[in-house]
Amino acid sequence: MRHLMNPLDFSVDELEQLFDLANDIEKHPDRYAHACAGKKLATCFYEPSTRTRLSFEAAMLNLGGSVLGFADASNSSASKGESVSDTIRVISCYADICAMRHPKEGAPLVAASKSRIPVINAGDGGHQHPTQTYTDLLTIRSLRGSLHNLTIGLCGDLKFGRTVHSLVNALSRYSGMRFIFISPDELKVPDYITEMLRDKGIPYEEVSGLEEKLPELDVLYMTRVQKERFFNEEDYVRLKDFYILTRKKMELAPKNMLVLHPLPRVNEISVDVDDDPRAVYFKQAQYGVYVRMALILTLLKLKGEDAC
Ligand code: NCD
Numbered sequence: 001m002r003h004l005m006n007p008l009d010f011s012v013d014e015l016e017q018l019f020d021l022a023n024d025i026e027k028h029p030d031r032y033a034h035a036c037a038g039k040k041l042a043t044c045f046y047e048p049s050t051r052t053r054l055s056f057e058a059a060m061l062n063l064g065g066s067v068l069g070f071a072d073a074s075n076s077s078a079s080k081g082e083s084v085s086d087t088i089r090v091i092s093c094y095a096d097i098c099a100m101r102h103p104k105e106g107a108p109l110v111a112a113s114k115s116r117i118p119v120i121n122a123g124d125g126g127h128q129h130p131t132q133t134y135t136d137l138l139t140i141r142s143l144r145g146s147l148h149n150l151t152i153g154l155c156g157d158l159k160f161g162r163t164v165h166s167l168v169n170a171l172s173r174y175s176g177m178r179f180i181f182i183s184p185d186e187l188k189v190p191d192y193i194t195e196m197l198r199d200k201g202i203p204y205e206e207v208s209g210l211e212e213k214l215p216e217l218d219v220l221y222m223t224r225v226q227k228e229r230f231f232n233e234e235d236y237v238r239l240k241d242f243y244i245l246t247r248k249k250m251e252l253a254p255k256n257m258l259v260l261h262p263l264p265r266v267n268e269i270s271v272d273v274d275d276d277p278r279a280v281y282f283k284q285a286q287y288g289v290y291v292r293m294a295l296i297l298t299l300l301k302l303k304g305e306d307a308c
Contacts (some may be wrong), residue, residue: 002302003112003119004295007130007170019138020039022287026142029062034301035297036065042067042095043189045122046078046102049264051132051285052122056099059292062077068095085114092116092164097132097299118299123206126160128227131295132262133166135288136280140219142287143258143280148177151212154244156182156268160230163262164223168193172202179204184242186235187225210243214252222261222268240267247272260284 105125
C-alpha cells in the first residue's frame with residue numbers, strides 16, 4: 001500500500017499527474033463533490049496545526065467524505081501512554097485514510113508500518129512536511145508555468161524548518177535549479193541537504209543578507225523562526241526578527257518574483273507586503289486544499305487497486 005512520508009515518495013511523473021488533477025479540481029470542483037462519498041479521513045494531530053489539519057479536513061469534505069480525529073494529543077490515548085503503532089491499528093478500523101502530524105521525527109513512518117490504511121505524514125518534528133511541499137510546488141507550477149529553471153531563495157529558519165528540508169529535496173529533481181539559502185549562521189540549512197546538492201552538482205549559496213540577493217530571485221520562500229524547536233528562549237528572542245520583508249525591500253525584487261510562506265507568519269513578512277501581487281502566500285493556502293484533495297483521491301484509488 002502507498003503512504004506519503006517524504007516528498008520523494010512520488011516520482012516526478014506521478015507528481016505531474018497529481019498537479020494536473022489538482023488544477024482540474026480547481027477548475028471543476030463540482031465534478032469531484034461526491035468522489036469520496038462514504039469514505040472517512042482520520043486526522044491524528046499530536047502537534048498544533050491550523051492550515052494543515054483544516055485543509056485536510058476541508059479537502060475531504062469537498063470530496064463528499066467525512067472526517068474524524070483529534071487536534072491535540074492530550075485529548076487522545078497518547079496521554080495515557082498508547083503507542084503510535086497501537087493507535088494506527090485502531091484507527092485503521094475506523095477510517096479509510098489518515099493524516100498524521102507528530103513532534104517526533106519518523107513517528108508517521110512507524111505508524112505506516114503497522115497501518116491497514118494509507119498514512120500521510122502531515123509534518124514530523126523538524127524532518128519533513130511533504131504535503132506542504134506539494135502545496136508549494138503546485139503554487140509555483142500554477143503561477144509560473146513550470147518547476148524548471150528557478151533561482152529560489154529560502155530565508156529564515158533553515159535549520160529547524162521542515163518545510164524547507166522537504167522543498168529543497170523535492171526541487172532538487174528538476175533541471176536548472178539554483179538555491180540561495182539566506183539565514184543567520186545559527187539557523188543554517190543542515191549539512192545533509194548541502195551534501196545532497198553537492199552530490200547532484202546543483203548550485204547553491206549560503207548567505208546571511210536578504211536584500212543583496214533579492215534582485216536574483218524567481219521565488220522567495222520566507223519562513224518563521226521555529227520557536228518550539230529552540231532549546232533556550234534567549235536564542236529565539238535574539239533570532240526571531242532577523243529578517244523582516246517589507247514593502248520597501250520588495251522594490252529590490254524582480255517584477256515577477258513570487259513570495260511564498262508556508263504560514264503561520266509571525267513578523268518575518270510585514271503586513272504591508274500582503275497587497276503586493278507578488279505575495280502569493282494566501283493563494284498558496286488555497287492550493288493546499290486542491291493538492292490535498294488530489295492526494296486523498298490518488299491514495300484511495302491506489303489502495304483500491306491494491307485490494308484487487
Ligand atoms: C509549517 C509547519 O508546520 O511546519 N506550517 C504549515 O504546516 N503550514 C510551517 C511553520 O509552522 O512554520
